[in-house]
Amino acid sequence: MTRIFKSAALAATGLALGAAPAMAQSLDEKVNEVFANSTGWFVNFIFSPFPGTSFPWIVMWLVIAATVFTLYFGFVQFRTFGHAIRLVRGDYSDPNDAGEVSHFQALATALSGTVGLGNIAGVAVAVGIGGPGATFWMILAGLLGMASKFTECTLGVKYRNEYDDGTVSGGPMYYMTKGFAERGLPAGKFLAVLFAIFCILGAFGGGNMFQANQAHAQLTNVIGDYPGWITGVIFAIIVFLVIVGGLKSIASVTEKVVPFMGVMYVAAALVILLMNVDKIGWAFGQIFAGAFTGAGVAGGMVGALIQGFKRAAFSNEAGVGSAAIAHSAVKTKEPITEGFVSLLEPFIDTVVICTMTALVIIITGQLIQDPATGLYLLDEGATTIQTVDGNKGVALTSAAFSSAFGWFQYVLALAVILFAFSTMISWSYYGLKAWTYLFGEGKTTELVFKVIFCLFVVIGAAASLGPVIDFSDAAIFAMAVVNIVALYFLMPIVRGEMDSYLSRLRSGQIRKFKN
Template identity: 40%
Template sequence: MDIIETIKNGLDFLDGFLGSADYFPYLLIGVGLFFTIYLGFPQVRYFGQAVRIVKGKYSKKDDPGDTSHFAALSTALSGTVGTGNIGGVALAIWIGGPAAIFWMWVTAFLGMTTKFVEVTLSHKYREKTEDGTMAGGPMYYMENKLNMKWLGIIFAIATIISSFGTGNMPQINNIAQVMNDTFSLPNWITGVGLAILLAMVIIGGIKRIAKVAERVVPFMAALYVIGALLVIFYNYENIIPSFSAIIGSVFSGSSAVGGFLGASFAYAMQRGVNRGLFSNEAGQGSAAIAHSAAKGKEPASEGMVSLLEPFIDTLIICTLTALVILSSGVWKDKHQNTFDRTDMKFVAGDWTDQNSEDIEQLRLYLEPKSKDSSEVKPFSGSISLQDGEAISDGYTLLNANSVAEEVTYMELDTKTEQLSPITGVITVKNGSLENQDIIVQGKSLIHSASLTAEAFTRGFMGEHGKYIVSIGLLLFAFTTAIAWSYYGDRAVIYLFGHKGVMVYRVVYVVMFAVAAVIDTTVVWKLASVAIVMMTLPNLLGIMLLHKDMKQTVKQYWDDFRKGDAH
């Protein structure tokens, strides 16, 4: 077993106790539901006030802080609007089917309240650092109010890890993948070029980061929304069926259709909640770090600003992405592609996606928790090839959760630097190719940003539609990496003081470049684990401070009625 496979298995093991555990979706949704009821549906009642605050209606120049409400919102949005909106939505549909989108919506609606709570408390207990800037986030209320510095330390460590696993590596990985697909630009060139730009921005700290964010975020959101609407209206006859597929399969799971083998209720819910959290980060506590820098005397005012994030990020942008993918039909079609080795599974026997019995057994095999109950087992043995095509049987190749078709096995000719078909025998052990240098191509489902890019070609713009995804992903993901560098360096300051910041930034930039050439599936798995490592301590913290939160909101409205809230 090679190192990549070992890392993947280790992350799968950890994820089994974290984001993929049965309790996690209920915990995240439950906390949001509790605060929604406890605070009287603030995501509905305070929405208008949030808009007025962002527009600067109550702002004062001498308010303590580093950035305006709009700049703080833009910075936080730049951290949340990223690959989760483009690649993450596609990943949720690929794994859980249309039903996963419903659970993304639920996570976002309740997450508006969760975000309101975590940002309010983080702003309330923020501190001024040695260089005169503000530092805040869940670690500060954990220490300053709860007297649980140990929990703050756990959160800060998880933030640093998550800055790489959520804000850094998946972002450049998806950028490089799409830039290669669209412009045939080598991944390493994309990685190095953007790493240099990243370094130039983050050295300037929060003020430069906020300045970049408030200029880029509105432009990139408008560009993406217009492009998405052009695809959706091109396929207007599928808009209502797309919503029907989302709603109709909520409690039954998504049915098999085309190359998609179906997903159970539990799997669709897990993936929808998990991807929703990755997209809007409500409950994770990350955006609270950016909002803590905002100017303002009343913590609840910045909390109200933050509840706009899940609304914009998930209920608008993610929904548009989902409708593009579902209305265009690309999610259930098999596409010609080069198979990622972590997406490939060789299974014993001849299986097909053309009959219901085989489909059910394959679905059970592909869902981790039902794998042992499936009749499908990994294949081990030899496969004879002639001009790249298999001439022996007794196995089925699954790629990207679908039965692969028109498969060819290639190798790189070191003299000509060209791919050539293999004639001979290759060996498979426990479902995986022993020779990892073999390049496998064929038709299968695709996922992540590649699926979204393909969907954007099914509209008025035709093949040119993929450029919207390429440019959108470049801007979305790059600004996400910028924002997350700030989250990470605030965590470093909390743990080590300012002396550790420059070391962190250097490592952050280097890993950004390296991640451009790392296997996609492994990077996404790292992100899934890292995000939950922040979320669990944060959810515990805000639950312990529920009375404090209610009092803070009451104080805001008392001051507002006196004309003293800003």
């Protein structure tokens, strides 16, 4: 009798397994359809162009803000670059504060939240659509973005909440409420609530679904096609163990491996560039030519510019407000010092790492050019440039690196997964801060957020790239809309702090502890 049961059970399992792939594929499609339909209006609003042009207003918004901050603070990103590095090295840290969060640690943690798929997949998307010229605008946006980051992180530290038990909470929500109250401005609370809502959406989007999606793309690229929800469920379980189960070991291993991976990624890119040293001049030529003429690129020069600016903002998150949350735990008597340190973040993230990715893609000839005219060939829909094997997103980067070292695709797969994971952990924290700001702190409210966060991991891995990337961008840029309004109102405070600090630094009142 038992034997019959057993064989029946086995047969049933076999049937279920056989039916699974078909069901899974349709499940992925279903998720994709529902997702695209339900978020489309939001995406359309955020990326709606200026009337009569094809230029999305949001991109202009970010670039104008970064330019305003750059001018208002007198090119702070160039003037204090050296001082920022000395701060990170700990030259100005009081030895008696050893054991507290150092500038280096705050920067490293913030970086591991931003260095991620934006640098690998996002850049590939940018040059895939906007051509090499997108790189130029990306670098420019990165340099300008340093001033935005400086502004928001200074405010993040200045207006953080320090609780009796010694923990801290900081971020745009706090400078919006406290900073606005201090300046006698209305609507601080309203902005803070709005920001918190978008921050939660951003945490689910760019900080989660985009990561899961591209991690899955990378996995299928290496080990063959299989349904996305499987990756999603596995990722969701690990994330759940870390953020709900408090499994610190996974998180701390990731935190240690990610910087190592980042260094290795840049090193590999440098080696590839050195191997093609004769083509570097040509690549920069392509970048400059593409930046201003946009020859043969979908949307021409404006297309290159939009792609470059978009991906830079998405990668380094300058002006978005997320970094203000990450940087706020540092131990310092001068909030402005964390601002100086944070301006290194877009530099490392965008000007160094993103540029490496772009150069490697260009130099290894992944973008197909017309041999006769040198123009890039567009695919059938005339929306993206034709690539070798039709790769896009993370697969394009992977193909570029693998063309030099075949084995690198495995390293990259591991890097992508780890970057994705560390970005998810960071964003789960940012989202949680916004969530508890709205709904109050408490075990149950926190758990609700964390469970929803894990569900979105599955959705992100199952949906296809287009809708996910659109929604991710839209949510993160929506944060920037609110955050930058607040930054405009609060920037005189930062200016005051900066002038006071720099004059004390010049007069020798602020001294190094180390020589």
